[in-house]
Amino acid sequence: MVYSAINEKGISKSMKTERNNPLLKRLDKWIGIPALYLLGKFHHPQARPQTYRRIALIKTAAVGDTIILSAMVEEVKRAYPDADITVICSKNNAAMVKCLPHVNRVETFVMKRPWQSLRRIGALGHYDLVLDFGPWPRINGVISWWLDADYKVGFYRPDTHRHYIYDAKVEHSDCLHEIENYRNLLRGAGIAPMGLLPDLRTDKRLLSSSYAVLHLFPGGAMDRQRRWTDAGWQELAKQLHQQYGVQILLSGGPADTEEAQEVCDRLQCGGIPAENIAGKYSLKDMASILQYAKLVVSVNTGIMHYAAAVGVPLVAIHGATSEVRWGPLSEKARVVKSGLSCQPCISLGFESECTAPVCMEKVTVPMVMEKIEKVLEA
Missing domain, CATH: 3.40.50.2000 (Glycogen Phosphorylase B;)
Structure with a gap:
């Protein structure tokens, strides 16, 4: 697995601050919405490829969401056993992403350094498929647009205004468990989910007491x-x-x-x-x-x-x-x-x-x- 170094001792105070920063959220809305709308004007939806060899998954928060995402990584790997999988995350959930099996590369997007992070992401090379699992962050849409990929799938919510740059738009529903929304995203890419659940069990026992x-x-x-x-x-x-x-x-x-x-x-x-x-x-x-x-x-x-x-x-x-x-x-x-x-x-x-x-x-x-x-x- 390839990844940049980051503290894996859970969620630090600085990581919580990045995730819950009111200014970053306001910038995400004020800058992200018009930016994605304008980028969408120049976007021409592409046809879905027949197969996928390099796949990028985007999930920039949080630990619980990432654990649910682990089932989607397993679904993708079973559908495409030889696929090379990259997960683009944030400092908030990077340590959890590194615990997931089948992930070949972890790329950490630093929210306070967006241009530097975008340059790194742009250097990742060509992907056959991008799956954006964020239902509301516009920065995810910018990351998706920045990536060189044949086919991009993301969520559509009328209240978030972030769907303009995707080749396939999947409705995100408040009436479904989030894992069902994720499965629908896979369906948008032509991947039929098997209904797998997160499974992160281990044979390693650290404590013997009750x-x-x-x-x-x-x-x-x-x-x-x-x-x-x-x-x-x-x-x-x-x-x-x-x-x-x-x-x-x-x-x-x-x-x-x-x-x-x-x-x-x-x-x-x-x-x-x-x-x-x-x-x-x-x-x-x-x-x-x-x-x-x-x-x-x-x-x-x-x-x-x-x-x-x-x-x-x-x-x-x-x-x-x-x-x-x-x-x-x-x-x-x-x-x-x-x-x-x-x-x-x-x-x-x-x-x-x-x-x-x-x-x-x-x-x-x-x-x-x-x-x-x-x-x-x-």
Whole structure:
């Protein structure tokens, strides 16, 4: 695999800043829309090739989306076993992309250095197919246009104005799970998906003790709307230890280390064996940490999708997000939500105007424990 060096210890604070930078988002809209519209005026749709040898996939965020993308990489590889696959990502999800099998090259697009990044991408050479898996970022459309390729496929959403430069435009729907939107993108390229799910299981076991992983930190945009209460996590950890005798591991990225330690200290003061592993393991090693846990409980974020992809018993707490759109893709997963009428209010990840996420506050520890008992009995 070919890739530029980047820290693989999860998601750093600088990476979060790049992803959630309001200025970058405004520039993406103000500059991206007119730029793509004008470029589209000079675009002449091309006929679909009969076969593909070099394929570029574009996904510039985030970890959870990239885990869903892993199933598409597998679909493409099964359809074209000899294909050379490049994934163009951002600093935010590069470490996760490097964990995916069948990827021959990882090219990291640095959002704060777009011209330098475009020059590197332009030097990648000719591709037979470009698949842009971003439903809204206009920068993805610019990357797609910049690439030298025979056929380019991307999403169409009437509210994003970014579809003008694609040879095949695929409708992106808020009514489908994101993996179904991705599969539709493959169909736009003439690739018939087999219905594969993300599978990132590993034979490597790092820990031998009996433990449960709790992931408190949503990450990304609108993290407040997807966050459960500290009191809820503390009581849940207590009941898990009392009922199942497990050690509690608190996971997170490097940016979550300090807050996770505060929670860990409170648990230890209450006599609960707990360890802060936020930022301790690489994303690659987290596959083992999650897979060999007795249980994972997580809010809707990348670790939730990762846990689903390694097949561990999982309980996912949903608030502002819909499990229909972003739920865990695993038979061993259960979803808990409060079921308020205002749910969900997030589809793409940033459109909620909620300032008081009562949907997460209304999730109780007994509700979570009920799902835990069911998933462990299955």
